[in-house]
Structures are given as structure tokens and as C-alpha cells.
Amino acid sequence: MRDLAALFGPFAAGGSGGGRGGSGSGGGSGGSGGGGGRGPQGPRAPQGQGGRKRSPLTITLFVLAVLVTVLTWLAGLWTDWLWFDSVGFRRVFTTVLTTRALLFVVGFVVVAGLVASSMAIAYRTRPIYVPTTPAQQVLEQYRQAIEPVRRLSMYVVPGILGLLAGSAASGQWQTFLMWRHGGDFGTKDPQFNLDAGFYVFDLPFFRFVLGFATIALALALAAALVTHYVYGGIQLPGRGPSTRTAFIHVGILGALLALVRAGVYWLDRYGLTTSEGRLITGITYTDANAVLPTKAILAVAAVMCAGMFLAAIWTRSWRIPIIGVALLVITSIVAGGIYPALVQSLRVRPSERALEAPFIQRNIEATRYAYGIDEIERTSYPAVTEAEAGQLRQDAATIPGIRLVDPNIVSPTFRQFESLRPYYAFPEILDVDRYNIEDEVADAVVAVREINLAGVPASQRNWVNDHTVYTHGYGFIGAYGNRRTGEGDPVFFSGGLRDDTGAGKFEPRIYFGELSPLYSVVGDSEGTQPREFDYPDDEGVGGNVLNTYDGEGGVALGGFLRKVAYALKYRELNFLLSEFVTSESKILDHRTPVERVERVAPWLTLDGNVYPAVVDGRIKWIVDGYTMSSRYPYSQLVDLQNATSDSVTERTNLISVGQGRINYVRNSVKATVDAYDGSVSLYAWDTEDPLLQAWDKAFPGALTPLSEMSGDLMSHVRYPQDLLKIQRLLLSQYHVTDAESFYTGQDFWAIPNDPTQPGQDQPTYYQSLAMPGQDSPSFSLTTTFIPTGSGREILRGFLAADADAGTTAGQKAESYGTLRLLELPRASAVDGPGQVQNQIEVSTERSQDPSEQLNLSQFIAQNRQSGRQLTFGNLLTLPVGGGLLYVQPMYVQSAREGGSFPQNKATIAVFGKEVAWGTTLNQALDGLFGGDAGASAGDEDVTPDPETDPGEPREGDPVALAQALADMEKAYADGEAALRAGDFAAYGEAQARLRDAINRAVQASPSELPEPVEPTDAAGEDAGTETDAP
Structure with missing residues (x-):
């Protein structure tokens, strides 16, 4: 009983406690078995030899550093609370914070408590006397060395480990909340007959708990072993007996650790349902018949190992637990590794197809459900390849909506026409949506005009301008997806500085966007002169209209403490010093x-x-x-x-x-x-x-109920692009639903490379089309498939996800999200995107535009060789005319830096082996289908601009051209001077004169000039500060 009392005795403090190892003589642990008790006073720390005194300055700086760190952390916490309160999600903040704090405290207490108690127990129950052996003499030197810091280490070591453990535990807040609130999926796994919710919600938390317990007990055991050894409680074999309390202490911890490992082995059985194998994810034949039984055996072996640790308490020998651990390791190697490998090699491989078929079928069914591809509508599509006159007549509703504007290419064009000032910008990749314009729903390429501080002249960059003046963007820009001008530019239905466009009347200011500054200080007292730049206007003050933000968003900066908090958060004293941060100001951040x-x-x-x-x-x-x-x-x-x-x-x-x-x-x-x-x-x-x-x-x-969506x-x-990209990757294999066919993989598909960007997958494309069986076109997200591992790239599948949710408030369209798959026969003669692109680039077909004298390959070569940048747009695939139609716009851009932008100079159409092209898609389709496609494209009414048509020679006007060029030079110089002076009104006026001079120069130029639109590009280069905002 003395041993147990000593084991659970109070925490030793100071230098008090039992006798010192090595300070006694002979004796060993004798009849008492070395049991713990309070011994004589231990050695004292040396007196009169304190460390060098710290200077007051060092102490002060250290305290200040700690204070600033703590205050910054508190400021971040408080400003986060204010932000969440301002957006109405305060409960999210408090739930996450309290959950993380709870897990941190539990993790800290468990690990720090176990390690500290292990160290305290081992020290408290150290033997009164230890043998005077060479080993103990060496340990005595260590004991003497650590004695001055022993008491501190009893707190510091557990504290550090506790902090690390608490941090790791707090990071599992999502796992904890999922376990606490998770329910059933309504589907059960075929192996254990458990609902999928057990694996998704419960199993991760159980494994986390056991994993955390393993680490905690391992640290406690390590602390016990080290402390017992250093203070003589544990002796190496042949150097004296260990104390009974050491056997009790280590035996209990070892047994608990072994029991936890038994639980881990048992849960590993369920974890096999998501283990990755050579063929599939999930349990295979070898797992079911070899791994599962061995996991159960290992769990039993771990329980037996725990019993061997407890047996050491009575036998007072480390041999039994060592044997138990060794047997557990050997069992895990033999039963957990060698035996399953033998089963796989000798039993499974000779008959793998038959034996794995039931398990592959499980994987197929689970995968199709989990990724939402189990209810796909599949249609066999023979796809004709012969083009005949009038073939598109049945698709007359689809053809006009074919998108000609590539959102991945035309961002520079949007900048050229709509950036207005260098401090406005558009993203590199624009977006595709649809709008009801004049009672007609049309696909559109859209963007917003955002503020871009990088475009502000360096001389104008300061805290006031960056954070209180240039605060927001202005305007929504939209272009018809299926139209183009005679020069090949987009046709805009929304743009400029109006707030009432083809997209309707709207609030045009962009305070929150993808390019917004880190933070802005906005708002002011009523009646105060506005200072935020709103938009350029020659009739405004200094050529600009100013604005004061009056929205509901943002956090009020009225109180002094709030200003201090944000000054600490952003390390900016201007929150306290600037006259522009007033009692009515708000800060907009996380934008x-x-x-x-x-x-x-x-x-x-x-x-x-x-x-x-x-x-x-x-x-x-x-x-x-x-x-x-x-x-x-x-x-x-x-x-x-x-x-x-x-x-x-x-x-x-x-x-x-x-x-x-x-x-x-x-x-x-x-x-x-x-x-x-x-x-x-x-x-x-x-x-x-x-x-x-x-x-x-x-x-x-x-969450807001769907019923409240307007x-x-x-x-x-x-329908989101990333979701379809995930689904198409799975569908490339999991369109095969028969296990034996899946095993052979002979009918697997692949995602084709983007023919315009070799080596990368082709993107998914938004377009309006009608799939077979649909009465009218619908906004869809599409992709294609080709055979995997085939030397010839032919089309095997075309997938369209219905992306139109309808227009009914609170109710999505029944067809939304429907996946429709057209499956082409294996002997299909329809080429895939890569083959089609090759056909295009080597085609000798003449343009359907009579003014163009070159064939297609010559047109491509001439533009590339002349220094222009020729870019192929998105290669769209549409199921029309009983086959597959490919449509691709071609963009030409001057290679000259600054001001140049891509223009759609031609459109190509491919059906079967036939290629046709023209200035417009309408021309290409008519040429492809025998002179009459039977349907008209959206650019039917477009004719090439005669001013830029190289087929119509012009004599030009040398006098007018010289005057226009002189005006261009003068306007450019005036604009540069205004920009350096920061006079944006004068700069805007100079740019207007420059554009007018460019237009006059183009009109006065003879057609024999090597590049008729070159003056536009040259002037654009000069005006690059305006149009090429980063």
C-alpha cells in the first residue's frame, strides 16, 4: 500500500522529497523494494552564484514586446468580432471560437496533465538510495546539473507539450462539430451494414480521439521512463532492480497505450472502406478475406499486450511487456503485411477479374452516387458526318445563340473600350452569364470595372489616396456573346458610366470585388465635402465626380479604442492621426x-x-x-x-x-x-x-432558405464549372457500370487536351444549346470525351449539364443540374478536338467572304509571319444537324506593345471532315452546308467594315493623313504632361483628342499600307497608360 500511496502522492515541490540517487551508499533498494517515501533533503542549488543580472532596458523591451504581441492578438480578435457582427454572422464567430477554445483546453489539460503527473509521480517516488555504480555516478552528474531548473522544467515541459497538443486539437473543430451534429445518409455499406453517416461523421472523430490519446499516453510514458531512469527508479538489466512504483507507473501507462492501440486496430477495419488500392477505393477481396481478420487479430494482440504490461507490476520484470510489444510488432508484420500479400499473390491474381468483380461493383455504385452522376441521362448518338444543304433547319433556335466571344481572350478588348482610366481594371478571365435584353434571353460575356491602385501614378500614391480616395470601382460591362461588329469587336449592351443599361437600372459602385484594396476608410458627417473618387466626368470638379459612401456595410470607427485596434491590426498610425478618420468613418475590409x-x-x-x-x-x-x-x-x-x-x-x-x-x-x-x-x-x-x-x-x-431567393x-x-470538371473526370471511367467491363478498362474515356493550349485539359464551356430530346435551347455547361490510350483522337462522348435554374422565385427549375450524355459508337468517324484543330490549321479552304483572297492555312500563316498575334478562341462543340458541329473564332492582335487588343477577324466551322470559314459564322455555316445551312447565326447582319477591309483598295488622303498624325503627336504629348502633373481631367481630354486623331488617320490611310489598323495600335501604345491598367 505504501507503493500505491506514493504513486498517487502530492506533487513534489522545491527540493524536498526522498533521498538522492547516488548520495547514499550500497544498499540498493533492499527489502522495501525501493518503495518511495520522503527522504532527506536533496542537494541545494549553489548559493551566491546567480546568473548575470538583466539590465532594466532589456527587461523593459521584453515586456513591451510581450505587451504589443498580446495587444495585437486581442485587437485582431476584437476586430474580427466587429466584422462578423457587421455582416450578421456573429454566431458563426462565437461558435467557432468557443469550439476551438474548448478543444484547446481539453487538449492542453489532457497532455499537460498526463505529462506533468508522470514527471511528478516518477520524481516523487524516486528511491531513497540507489546503487553506487558507474552508470549512477554519471546520472548523478546529470541530476546535479538539472537540479537548479528541475522545478521550472516540471511546468515548462508539460506546458509546451500542452500548448502544441491544444493547438492541434483546436484545429479539429470541424471534425468535432460534424460528429456532434451529423445524422444519417440513408445508405448503408454492404460490408458492415452501417449507415454512411457513421463513416462521414463519427469515424473521423473517433479516430482523432484515439490518435490524440495515443500521442498523449506516449508522451506521458516517455516522461515517466526518462524521469524514473534519471532518478534511479528504473535500472537497466544487470545493474540492479527497478522500484515497484516504477513498475506500477510504467505498467499502467503501457497497458492504457496498448488498449488504445487495440481500439485503433479495430477502427482500422472500418477505415478500409476508404483505403486506396491498385484498382479502386474501398474494400477489395484481399481486404475482406485477409486484412479484416488480421486487424481483429491485432486488436486482440494489443489487448493481450496490455495484460502483459499489467503483469509486470506483480512479476517486477520488464521481460514480459517487452515480449508483448515484440510479439505485437511481429504480428503486425506477419498478419498485417505478409499474409495479405500472400493472399493477393496466390489467391487473387490468378482469378482477379472474377474475385474482385463484387467489390468493383460496390465501388461503381458508391462513386456514382457520391459524385451525383448516378441519374445521368444517356443517349446513343450515331452522329452523321456528311453535311448537306438545309441540315441545320431543325436547329434554327440553337444556331443564333452560338457564342462567338471568348471570355478567356477578350479582357484586353474590354480594357480598350471600357477601362476609361488607368486606375480601372478588368480580370484576365471574364465570365459568361445570360440576360434578358429587349425581351430576348441572350448569352453574355460580363465583367465589372474595378478600382486598381496599381494604375494610380506613383506620385499620387499615399495613405490618403490609397485608402480614402480610390475606394471603389464603377460600372457593369456586358457584351452579347453571339454578336460582333464589322471590325470584330464585341457588341456591348451595358457599359460606359451609365447606371441604366441593357442589364437594367442598378447601383454601379463596386466597393467589394475581386480587385478591391485591402481596406478603405469611407463615410463622413452629413454635409461634409465628398472626397472619394466616383467616376470621371468633364463637368465634375477637376473632371471627376466625388462620392461619400452611405451603405450599410463596414465597421464604424467612432470610438478611440476601435481606432487603436485597427491601427494595431494593420500597423498603421494614420487611423489615430489622420483627419480623414472621423467619428462617422467606417472601415471596409475583407473585401x-x-x-x-x-x-x-x-x-x-x-x-x-x-x-x-x-x-x-x-x-x-x-x-x-x-x-x-x-x-x-x-x-x-x-x-x-x-x-x-x-x-x-x-x-x-x-x-x-x-x-x-x-x-x-x-x-x-x-x-x-x-x-x-x-x-x-x-x-x-x-x-x-x-x-x-x-x-x-x-x-x-x-443559411437562408431557398424560398427567399428572388x-x-x-x-x-x-451550374458550377469546378463541379462538372470533377464529375467529368469520374464519368470518364464510371460511365461503365458493369464490374467486369470496368476491370478491363477497354471502354474508358479521357478528357481531351485543349487544342489551343497543348498539355492541359480542355475547359468546360457555357453555351446555349438543345440536346436531343429537348424542345428548345437551354443554358448549359458542356465538355467532351475521347478514348483513353488511343492513338487516334475521335469523339466518344459529349456531356451537357443543364445550367439554367429558371426565373421562378424560391424554386429552381426541375431540369436544372440534369446531366445529359451523348455516347458515340466505338467506330465513330467524328474527330475529337485535337484532330479538328489540326484540320483547321492545314485547311486549304477559301474563305466564304469574297473579299478575302487567301485560303485558311495561308491566312493563318500570313498573320503569324507579319508579326501579328493570331489566337484561336474556344473550340465549341454542338450537337446539331444530326452530328457534331465545331465552331471556333479566330482573333488577330497587333504584336505592338501597348494599346493593341484582339479582334475577331474570322470564324471557322467544322462538320465531319468539312471545314469552312469566313468573316462571320453565318458565312462559314452557309459554306459548310451547301450554300444554305437552314439557320442563321447571331452575326448574320454583320458586314466587314469597308474602312479596314483589305479587299477594297483606297487611294487615301495624304494631306488629311499628315494633319491627323500631327494631331496624334500633339494629343499624346499633352496627355503625358497631364499625367505627370496628376491632372486627370486634362489627361482625359487629351485622350479624347488622341482617339479622334487616330480615327481620322485610319480613314485617310491608303489600303496599301502593310497594316491598315496599325495607327490604332500605335496610338493605343501611346495611350497605354489609360488602356493597359494592370
Whole structure:
């Protein structure tokens, strides 16, 4: 009983306690077995030899550093609370904070408590006397060396380990909340007959608990072993007996650790449902018949090992637990590794196809459900390849909507026509949406004109201008997707500085956007002179209109403490010193749409493509949110980044949906961010998703019911690109639903490379089309498939996701999200995108435009050799005319730097083996289908601009040309001078004169000039400060 009392005795303090190891003589642990007791006073720390005194300055600086660190942390915490309160998601902040704090405290207490108690028990129960052996004499030197810091280390070591453990535990807050609020999926796995919710919600938390317990007990055991050894409680074999209390202490910890390992082995059985194998994710024949039994055997062996640790308490020998650990290791090697390998080699491989078929079938069914591809509509599509006159007559509703404007190419064109000033910018990749313009729904390429501080002259860059003047962008720009001008430019239905355009009347200011500054200080007392730059206007003060923000968004900066908090957060004294930060000021921060949604819904994974839309009189950013898991049983794991990468994301470094591996996904939330006030709404889009239901319970009130979504917003919701990219990767294999055919892989497909960007997957494309069986075209997201491992690239599949959610408030269209797959026969003669691109580039077909004298390959070569930049646009595929029609715009851009922009100079159409092209798509289609396609394209009424048509010779006007060139030079010089002086009104006036001179120079130029539009490019180069905002 003395041993047990000593084991659980009070924490030793100071230098008091039992006798010192090595300070006694002979004796050993004798009849008492070395049992602990309070011994004589231990050695004292040397007196009169304190460390060098710290200077007051050093102490002061250290205290100040600690104080600033703590205050900065508190400032960040408080400003975060203020931000969440301002957007109406305070409960999200408090729930996450309290959950993380709870897990941190539990993790800290468990690890720090176990380690500290182990060290205290081992020290408290150290033997009174230890043998005087050479080993103990060496240890005595260590004991003497650590004695001055022993008491401190009893707190510091457990404290540091506790902090690390608490931090790790707090990072599992999502796992904890999922376990606490998760429910059932309604589907059971075929192996254990457990609901999928156990694997998604419960199993991850159980494994975390056991893993954490393993680490905690291992640290406690290590602390016990080290402390017992240093103070003589544990002796190496042949150097004396260990104390009984050491056997009790180590035996109990070892037994607990072994029991935890038994639990880990047992849970590993369920973890096999998401293990990755050579063929599939999930349990295979070897797993079911070899690994599962051995996991159970290992669990039993671990329990027996725990018993051997407890036996050491009575036998007072380390031999039994050592043997137990050795046997457990040997068992794990033999039963867990060698035996399954033998089963796989000797039993499975000779008959793998038959034996694995039932398990492959499980994987197929689970994968198709988990990725939402189980209810796909499949249609056999023989696809004719012969083009005949009138063949597109049945598709007369689809042909006019074919998109000619490539959103991945025309950003420089938007900048040229709509940037207005160098401090405005557009993203490199624009977005595709649809708008009802003059009672006709049309596909559109859209963007917003955002503020770009990099475009502000360096002489004008300062804190006041950066954070209180240039605060927001202005305007929504939209171009018809199916139209072009005679010169090949987009036709805009919304643009300029108007707030009443083809997109309707709306609030045009962009305070929250993808390019917004880090933060802005806005707002002021009523009646105060506005100072925020709003938009340029020659009739305004200094050529500009100014504005004062009056929106609901932002955090008020009225109190002194709030100003201090933000000064600490952003390390900026101007919050305290600037006259522009008043009692009525607000701060707008965390301004990008993705960041705002991530903060209020950290449990969502967001789509990489955020797009703006004019909704109910406001510009709103629409963000697609996903709930994902990597624990759905038997579903195939995929790498998220690899699945969502394509030629666009690689070329622009566009952020894709995320990283990691998943095997379940749902587009469960449609989020919006108001571009003016920053308000965030999270609409529950897929209410049947068990993951969304769990998060709704964890954060009640965070989600907005779908019934509250307006019809206007519903009309701009679309099927997300990243989701279809994930689904097409899985569908390339999992269109095969028979296990034996799946095993052979002979009918697997692949995603074709983008023919315009070799080596990268072709993107998915938004376009309006009618699939076979549809009465009218619908806004869709499309992709294609080719055979995998085939030397010849032919088309095997065409997939369209219905991306139109309808226009009814609170109710999405029944057809939304429907996946329709056209499957072409194996002997298909329809070429894939790569082959089609090759046909285009070597084609000798003459243009359908009579003014063009070159054939297609010559036209391509001439533009490339003349120094111009020729770019092939998106190669769209459409199921029309009983076959597959390919359409591709060609853009030509001057190679001259500054001011040049791409123009759609030709459009190509391919059907079967036939290639046709012309200045317009309408010309190309008529040429392709025997002179009459039977349907007209959206550019039917477009004719080439005679002023730039090289087929119509012009004599030119030398006098007018000379005057225009002189005016260009004068306007350019005036503009440069105004820009250096920071006079933007004068700069804008000079640019207007420059553009007028350019137009006059073009009209006066003879057609024999090597590049008729060169003066435009040259002037654009001069005006590059205005048009080429970064």
C-alpha cells in the first residue's frame, strides 16, 4: 500500500522529497523494494552564484514586446468580432471560437496533465538510495546539473507539450462539430451494414480521439521512463532492480497505450472502406478475406499486450511487456503485411477479374452516387458526318445563340473600350452569364470595372489616396456573346458610366470585388465635402465626380479604442492621426467575395470562378459553395486540384476549388456578396445533403432558405464549372457500370487536351444549346470525351449539364443540374478536338467572304509571319444537324506593345471532315452546308467594315493623313504632361483628342499600307497608360 500511496502522492515541490540517487551508499533498494517515501533533503542549488543580472532596458523591451504581441492578438480578435457582427454572422464567430477554445483546453489539460503527473509521480517516488555504480555516478552528474531548473522544467515541459497538443486539437473543430451534429445518409455499406453517416461523421472523430490519446499516453510514458531512469527508479538489466512504483507507473501507462492501440486496430477495419488500392477505393477481396481478420487479430494482440504490461507490476520484470510489444510488432508484420500479400499473390491474381468483380461493383455504385452522376441521362448518338444543304433547319433556335466571344481572350478588348482610366481594371478571365435584353434571353460575356491602385501614378500614391480616395470601382460591362461588329469587336449592351443599361437600372459602385484594396476608410458627417473618387466626368470638379459612401456595410470607427485596434491590426498610425478618420468613418475590409464567404462559412469549399450579376438593382457576386468529404464508403478518391485544373487555370494561375482528396461532393450552397454594401447571403441549395444539414444544425440561422431567393437572382444562378470538371473526370471511367467491363478498362474515356493550349485539359464551356430530346435551347455547361490510350483522337462522348435554374422565385427549375450524355459508337468517324484543330490549321479552304483572297492555312500563316498575334478562341462543340458541329473564332492582335487588343477577324466551322470559314459564322455555316445551312447565326447582319477591309483598295488622303498624325503627336504629348502633373481631367481630354486623331488617320490611310489598323495600335501604345491598367 505504501507503493500505491506514493504513486498517487502530492506533487513534489522545491527540493524536498526522498533521498538522492547516488548520495547514499550500497544498499540498493533492499527489502522495501525501493518503495518511495520522503527522504532527506536533496542537494541545494549553489548559493551566491546567480546568473548575470538583466539590465532594466532589456527587461523593459521584453515586456513591451510581450505587451504589443498580446495587444495585437486581442485587437485582431476584437476586430474580427466587429466584422462578423457587421455582416450578421456573429454566431458563426462565437461558435467557432468557443469550439476551438474548448478543444484547446481539453487538449492542453489532457497532455499537460498526463505529462506533468508522470514527471511528478516518477520524481516523487524516486528511491531513497540507489546503487553506487558507474552508470549512477554519471546520472548523478546529470541530476546535479538539472537540479537548479528541475522545478521550472516540471511546468515548462508539460506546458509546451500542452500548448502544441491544444493547438492541434483546436484545429479539429470541424471534425468535432460534424460528429456532434451529423445524422444519417440513408445508405448503408454492404460490408458492415452501417449507415454512411457513421463513416462521414463519427469515424473521423473517433479516430482523432484515439490518435490524440495515443500521442498523449506516449508522451506521458516517455516522461515517466526518462524521469524514473534519471532518478534511479528504473535500472537497466544487470545493474540492479527497478522500484515497484516504477513498475506500477510504467505498467499502467503501457497497458492504457496498448488498449488504445487495440481500439485503433479495430477502427482500422472500418477505415478500409476508404483505403486506396491498385484498382479502386474501398474494400477489395484481399481486404475482406485477409486484412479484416488480421486487424481483429491485432486488436486482440494489443489487448493481450496490455495484460502483459499489467503483469509486470506483480512479476517486477520488464521481460514480459517487452515480449508483448515484440510479439505485437511481429504480428503486425506477419498478419498485417505478409499474409495479405500472400493472399493477393496466390489467391487473387490468378482469378482477379472474377474475385474482385463484387467489390468493383460496390465501388461503381458508391462513386456514382457520391459524385451525383448516378441519374445521368444517356443517349446513343450515331452522329452523321456528311453535311448537306438545309441540315441545320431543325436547329434554327440553337444556331443564333452560338457564342462567338471568348471570355478567356477578350479582357484586353474590354480594357480598350471600357477601362476609361488607368486606375480601372478588368480580370484576365471574364465570365459568361445570360440576360434578358429587349425581351430576348441572350448569352453574355460580363465583367465589372474595378478600382486598381496599381494604375494610380506613383506620385499620387499615399495613405490618403490609397485608402480614402480610390475606394471603389464603377460600372457593369456586358457584351452579347453571339454578336460582333464589322471590325470584330464585341457588341456591348451595358457599359460606359451609365447606371441604366441593357442589364437594367442598378447601383454601379463596386466597393467589394475581386480587385478591391485591402481596406478603405469611407463615410463622413452629413454635409461634409465628398472626397472619394466616383467616376470621371468633364463637368465634375477637376473632371471627376466625388462620392461619400452611405451603405450599410463596414465597421464604424467612432470610438478611440476601435481606432487603436485597427491601427494595431494593420500597423498603421494614420487611423489615430489622420483627419480623414472621423467619428462617422467606417472601415471596409475583407473585401473579396471569396474571402467574405470563406469567413462566414468556413465549412464550405468554394468554386474558383466567382462571377458578377445585376440582380434586383444591385451588382452581386455569385459564389458556388461545396460540401465535401473524403470518407464516403467505397467511393473513389480523387485529387481535387488535379480534377479541377485545365488550360485556363494553368495559364492564369486562377485558383481552382481547393486541394486535398475527396470522394463526395455536393453544390449545397449558392452564396451572394453585394458589391456595394458587402452583405453576404448563403442560400441552402441542396437541402437533401446530409453534410449541409449537419452544418445547418451547427450554425443555426447562417443559411437562408431557398424560398427567399428572388426570381432575378435565380435567373443568374448557373451550374458550377469546378463541379462538372470533377464529375467529368469520374464519368470518364464510371460511365461503365458493369464490374467486369470496368476491370478491363477497354471502354474508358479521357478528357481531351485543349487544342489551343497543348498539355492541359480542355475547359468546360457555357453555351446555349438543345440536346436531343429537348424542345428548345437551354443554358448549359458542356465538355467532351475521347478514348483513353488511343492513338487516334475521335469523339466518344459529349456531356451537357443543364445550367439554367429558371426565373421562378424560391424554386429552381426541375431540369436544372440534369446531366445529359451523348455516347458515340466505338467506330465513330467524328474527330475529337485535337484532330479538328489540326484540320483547321492545314485547311486549304477559301474563305466564304469574297473579299478575302487567301485560303485558311495561308491566312493563318500570313498573320503569324507579319508579326501579328493570331489566337484561336474556344473550340465549341454542338450537337446539331444530326452530328457534331465545331465552331471556333479566330482573333488577330497587333504584336505592338501597348494599346493593341484582339479582334475577331474570322470564324471557322467544322462538320465531319468539312471545314469552312469566313468573316462571320453565318458565312462559314452557309459554306459548310451547301450554300444554305437552314439557320442563321447571331452575326448574320454583320458586314466587314469597308474602312479596314483589305479587299477594297483606297487611294487615301495624304494631306488629311499628315494633319491627323500631327494631331496624334500633339494629343499624346499633352496627355503625358497631364499625367505627370496628376491632372486627370486634362489627361482625359487629351485622350479624347488622341482617339479622334487616330480615327481620322485610319480613314485617310491608303489600303496599301502593310497594316491598315496599325495607327490604332500605335496610338493605343501611346495611350497605354489609360488602356493597359494592370
